[in-house]
Amino acid sequence: MLALAPDASSRRAAAGLAGPAPWSGTGASGELVWGRFAGSGRSPYQAVADLAGPAYKCSCPSRKFPCKHVLALLLAWAQGGVPEADEPSDYAQAWQRGRAAAAARREINGADPGPGVDNGGPGGAEGGAGGGPGGAKETERRAAAARRAQQRAGRVAAGVAELQMWLRDQVMAGLSGTTANRYGHAEAIAARMVDAQAGGLAGVLRRLSAIPASGDGWPGRLLGEYAQLHLLARAHGRLDALPAGLAAVVRSRIGYTTGRGEVLATPPVADRWQVIAVRNLPDAPIPARRTWLRGRATRRFALLLSFAPDGYFGANPDAALAAGAELHADLHYYPAPPPVRAVIGTRHGPPARGQRPEAPGDLTALLGDWAAALERDPWLTEWPALLAGTPAQARGRWYLADSSGAAVPLLGHDSLWPLLAVSGGHPVTVAGEWSPAGLTPLTVWHGDRAVPL
Amino acid sequence: MTGLTYEDLVAAATVGLSHRPLQITGLSGAADEHTGLLDPGDEAAALLDAAALLVTAHRAGVRPVTGPPPVPAAPDDTAPELSARAADLLLAAGPVLLADLLGLAAEHGYRAPAPLLPVLLDAAVRERGLTTAVAGVLGARGRWLAGHRPDWRRVAAAVRAGSAPAGASAPVEPGAWETGSRAERRRYLAELRERDPAAARELLAAGWSRETGDDRADLLAVLARALSPGDEEFLEAALDDRKESVRVTARRLLARLPGSAFTRRAARRAAPLLRLEQRGPRRRLVARLPGGADAAAARDGLSPGPRLLTQIVAAAPLAGWAAGLGVDVAELVSLPIGGDLAVVVRAGWRQAAIREADPQWARALLAAGWPGPAGARPPATWPPDHELAAVLPPDARAERAGALLAAGAASPGTVAQVAGCPAPWPAPLADAVIAALGHAVTAAARAAVPELAAVAGRGLPATGPADYAAALAGLAGTDNCPAHWSSALRRAAEAVALRRAFLKEIR
Numbered sequence: 001m002l003a004l005a006p007d008a009s010s011r012r013a014a015a016g017l018a019g020p021a022p023w024s025g026t027g028a029s030g031e032l033v034w035g036r037f038a039g040s041g042r043s044p045y046q047a048v049a050d051l052a053g054p055a056y057k058c059s060c061p062s063r064k065f066p067c068k069h070v071l072a073l074l075l076a077w078a079q080g081g082v083p084e085a086d087e088p089s090d091y092a093q094a095w096q097r098g099r100a101a102a103a104a105r106r107e108i109n110g111a112d113p114g115p116g117v118d119n120g121g122p123g124g125a126e127g128g129a130g131g132g133p134g135g136a137k138e139t140e141r142r143a144a145a146a147r148r149a150q151q152r153a154g155r156v157a158a159g160v161a162e163l164q165m166w167l168r169d170q171v172m173a174g175l176s177g178t179t180a181n182r183y184g185h186a187e188a189i190a191a192r193m194v195d196a197q198a199g200g201l202a203g204v205l206r207r208l209s210a211i212p213a214s215g216d217g218w219p220g221r222l223l224g225e226y227a228q229l230h231l232l233a234r235a236h237g238r239l240d241a242l243p244a245g246l247a248a249v250v251r252s253r254i255g256y257t258t259g260r261g262e263v264l265a266t267p268p269v270a271d272r273w274q275v276i277a278v279r280n281l282p283d284a285p286i287p288a289r290r291t292w293l294r295g296r297a298t299r300r301f302a303l304l305l306s307f308a309p310d311g312y313f314g315a316n317p318d319a320a321l322a323a324g325a326e327l328h329a330d331l332h333y334y335p336a337p338p339p340v341r342a343v344i345g346t347r348h349g350p351p352a353r354g355q356r357p358e359a360p361g362d363l364t365a366l367l368g369d370w371a372a373a374l375e376r377d378p379w380l381t382e383w384p385a386l387l388a389g390t391p392a393q394a395r396g397r398w399y400l401a402d403s404s405g406a407a408v409p410l411l412g413h414d415s416l417w418p419l420l421a422v423s424g425g426h427p428v429t430v431a432g433e434w435s436p437a438g439l440t441p442l443t444v445w446h447g448d449r450a451v452p453l
Numbered sequence: 454m455t456g457l458t459y460e461d462l463v464a465a466a467t468v469g470l471s472h473r474p475l476q477i478t479g480l481s482g483a484a485d486e487h488t489g490l491l492d493p494g495d496e497a498a499a500l501l502d503a504a505a506l507l508v509t510a511h512r513a514g515v516r517p518v519t520g521p522p523p524v525p526a527a528p529d530d531t532a533p534e535l536s537a538r539a540a541d542l543l544l545a546a547g548p549v550l551l552a553d554l555l556g557l558a559a560e561h562g563y564r565a566p567a568p569l570l571p572v573l574l575d576a577a578v579r580e581r582g583l584t585t586a587v588a589g590v591l592g593a594r595g596r597w598l599a600g601h602r603p604d605w606r607r608v609a610a611a612v613r614a615g616s617a618p619a620g621a622s623a624p625v626e627p628g629a630w631e632t633g634s635r636a637e638r639r640r641y642l643a644e645l646r647e648r649d650p651a652a653a654r655e656l657l658a659a660g661w662s663r664e665t666g667d668d669r670a671d672l673l674a675v676l677a678r679a680l681s682p683g684d685e686e687f688l689e690a691a692l693d694d695r696k697e698s699v700r701v702t703a704r705r706l707l708a709r710l711p712g713s714a715f716t717r718r719a720a721r722r723a724a725p726l727l728r729l730e731q732r733g734p735r736r737r738l739v740a741r742l743p744g745g746a747d748a749a750a751a752r753d754g755l756s757p758g759p760r761l762l763t764q765i766v767a768a769a770p771l772a773g774w775a776a777g778l779g780v781d782v783a784e785l786v787s788l789p790i791g792g793d794l795a796v797v798v799r800a801g802w803r804q805a806a807i808r809e810a811d812p813q814w815a816r817a818l819l820a821a822g823w824p825g826p827a828g829a830r831p832p833a834t835w836p837p838d839h840e841l842a843a844v845l846p847p848d849a850r851a852e853r854a855g856a857l858l859a860a861g862a863a864s865p866g867t868v869a870q871v872a873g874c875p876a877p878w879p880a881p882l883a884d885a886v887i888a889a890l891g892h893a894v895t896a897a898a899r900a901a902v903p904e905l906a907a908v909a910g911r912g913l914p915a916t917g918p919a920d921y922a923a924a925l926a927g928l929a930g931t932d933n934c935p936a937h938w939s940s941a942l943r944r945a946a947e948a949v950a951l952r953r954a955f956l957k958e959i960r
Contacts, residue, residue: 164498167497167501168495168497168498168501169497170466171465171466171469171470171497171500171501172469172470172471172497173469173471174466174467174468174469174470174471174472175466175467175469176467176468176469177469219463219466219467220459220460220463223462223463223466223504224504224508226466226501226504227501227502227504227505227508228505228508230498230501230502230504230505231501231502231505231509234502363517364517367515367516367517370513370515371513371514374509374512374513375513378509378512390523390524391523391524392521392522392523392524393521393522393524394520394521394522397521399518399521401521401523402517405519405520406517406518406519407517407518407519407520407521408517408518409518417570417571417598417602418568418570418571420524420598420601421567421568421570421571421594421595421598422567422568424526424527424567424594424597424598425523425524425525425526425527425597426526426527436511436512436515444568446566446567446568449537449568451568
């Protein structure tokens with residue numbers, strides 16, 4: 001959510017304002033959220049946000065966009081602090097009408113929306129599918145939503161085409177050129193992708209902006225990222241021709257989000273889910289946490305993604321799950337294959353202390369699963385691993401070796417020592433994230449006790 | 454012709470296709486069969502697509518390596534591992550309490566839980582005060598782990614100072630003596646000294662003249678362990694060293710060798726300076742001021758000046774006095790000394806009692822007290838009471854500290870004596886501490902409450918009939934108790950409670 005914030009100080013300010021005190025008349029309906037904020041001004045500020053855009057408006061004089069009031073409103077909404085309403089407030093409706101009219105004018109004139117006018121964000125807003133009453137109003141709203149979806153598709157397509165051009169320019173001019181060989185070189189195109197409402201592309205571009213400063217071999221890594229982006233852009237161009245699964249992957253990688261409600265509508269997978277690993281991503285644009293689960297009966301992996309806009313996970317029950325816990329619950333997988341990311345539906349009991357997971361795999365099985373997963377989503381960056389292995393050392397590098405003697409490099413320096421301490425040179429059960437560079441160990445079991453690494 | 458590799462594509466992309474065009478007619482490996490899909494009319498797109506093919510093939514085709522041998526396994530441990538709950542308590546403790554808890558664990562035959570070993574070793578690297586405590590709970594697994602990192606190896610090496618056999622610690626590299634750093638050489642020498650004291654001395658003596666002054670001073674101190682008359686000749690020669698710190702160390706070690714020429718010289722210098730004078734039933738000592746320090750005296754560490762008498766008395770072996778003057782120790786130290794020299798002479802005795810760690814002399818000197826004018830400041834040569842009290846056996850120390858607390862407010866000097874009593878304190882001392890704290894808090898007396906509370910957190914018994922944690926917490930909640938006092942008392946209460954919980958885990 002706070003990825004939308006223009007800077008860190010707005011984020012902090014917003015987090016401070018998100019409490020209920022200064023707000024009045026807040027409400028949410030469909031994809032609109034609104035509220036009045038009693039600020040320092042004479043009359044309260046009116047803040048409105050459209051989650052589908054995302055787009056925002058606030059009557060405050062701040063020149064930051066979105067301002068702290070809008071951010072606070074969204075934060076309060078994300079925390080469940082904004083009640084559902086039947087009908088948007090008058091100022092929210094007025095703003096919607098104004099936007100629709102402006103959009104219509106733009107379509108007629110073919111004008112490009114200038115930055116700051118209808119600013120998009122990297123998505124991340126999930127759910128918000130409030131069921132209003134049926135009738136003519138509903139039909140009208142559906143039509144409006146369909147119009148908006150079409151507008152967005154057009155904007156994304158234009159953005160993707162622009163990205164393709166940019167990528168071609170990079171390899172024509174040369175990666176060593178002055179544009180590429182600079183930290184932050186892709187920030188401008190990333191901002192364009194934000195405008196084009198392709199948040200997924202923007203995220204990748206921001207990440208690869210740091211590659212030219214990442215040390216030896218950076219051109220190889222940078223070209224790899226460019227090539228994968230190019231592949232994604234190409235795939236987007238022929239979205240209709242792709243198999244349904246791959247098309248879903250492409251849409252999600254581009255930045256179309258799937259609402260929580262939509263995920264919860266998929267068939268549940270009931271199991272006793274063991275939390276095998278937790279990885280914090282404090283440096284992500286929005287601080288996040290990956291919680292990896294494995295079903296005791298199904299032996300399936302699942303990924304819960306939690307976000308902490310202000311650095312605290314607070315009351316999010318998913319983020320409270322620690323490695324070693326076990327939860328009897330229904331899981332719903334996101335529709336894009338391979339089925340990994342999931343949300344928890346019905347919980348059949350509180351989390352309990354779990355045991356050591358049974359039947360950890362070997363490296364052959366892991367690499368086979370990884371290759372199969374890449375076939376379904378070529379842009380995957382990591383894959384869950386649950387292995388029985390022993391730390392091994394060669395030429396000063398550390399590896400995890402399975403019982404067959406096959407070994408993969410261990411990544412992450414600090415995790416090595418507790419892993420080595422628990423292992424003592426004997427085979428241990430290790431959970432972590434696999435990537436082609438190696439295994440990042442996240443949990444090792446000491447007897448039945450999960451030790452986070 | 455073999456196809457282009459990924460590196461070829463990277464090279465082309467780095468230079469830029471506008472500077473050096475590239476026609477892709479084949480790719481290396483499995484990606485080659487898809488070369489036909491590349492658009493020959495758009496070479497930039499073709500390069501990116503080709504790179505995507507190779508990257509994907511590489512990512513999907515990652516194979517494990519074979520060859521890295523698993524690390525040799527750690528030897529089995531016989532000692533039981535601390536429970537998970539005990540481990541949590543360790544993590545909750547600050548460095549001082551942590552050292553105490555680890556000491557308790559080692560005493561009860563436990564070793565640290567494996568997952569905690571890296572944290573403990575790191576803590577011991579940061580805080581030297583934790584080294585021995587951590588080394589005591591490493592177990593075979595911990596010593597094995599420490600062997601993988603040079604900074605941890607030093608912590609594991611501290612086991613030697615404890616009770617474990619020398620062979621159990623990390624071995625010292627054979628070449629350390631010839632090529633190692635000063636610390637490594639000292640470690641090498643210390644280990645040899647442990648195994649073969651004479652060989653260590655001879656090794657040091659063999660290269661003595663080639664060592665730098667700092668190295669000589671540092672390495673000579675290693676001989677403090679396993680000191681024997683066999684070392685005397687070497688140490689005596691070191692009294693003529695160019696380096697002052699070497700001479701100081703040599704004197705300190707020689708003074709610990711009873712019957713050495715050094716101590717005989719000291720006794721000879723001291724004996725004529727004091728004589729007993731009897732007038733009727735009244736006895737007193739008469740001291741003669743020494744004339745000066747000749748070259749031989751200077752060699753033994755004496756320097757001319759007003760403190761020379763104290764120096765000479767301090768250097769002489771205590772055993773000589775009672776025999777030479779024919780008076781028992783208790784009486785001797787309380788006899789008046791003519792010419793206002795009691796402070797000067799007894800300061801020397803106090804220093805000697807501490808050096809020789811003689812409880813009989815220490816007790817007598819403490820009983821005799823301060824001979825100077827009441828309220829006067831003792832000179833710098835006068836060792837404070839708590840240093841003397843440290844020489845007493847533990848129960849005597851506790852009894853003395855309790856009596857001091859009962860007699861007056863908790864002064865910093867008294868707190869130092871209380872701190873010198875080994876934990877857990879016997880009930881009388883523990884009760885006296887609580888009473889003294891209670892008096893200070895209720896009467897808002899001038900007292901070193903935070904200092905005494907900190908000491909109490911370590912010393913008060915955590916088990917037994919009395920609940921000292923509750924007593925401390927009660928004091929912390931007293932009305933009008935100054936905030937920094939109550940927070941110190943509360944911390945002490947927590948320390949006692951934590952120790953109690955920990956003891957419950959390891960019993």
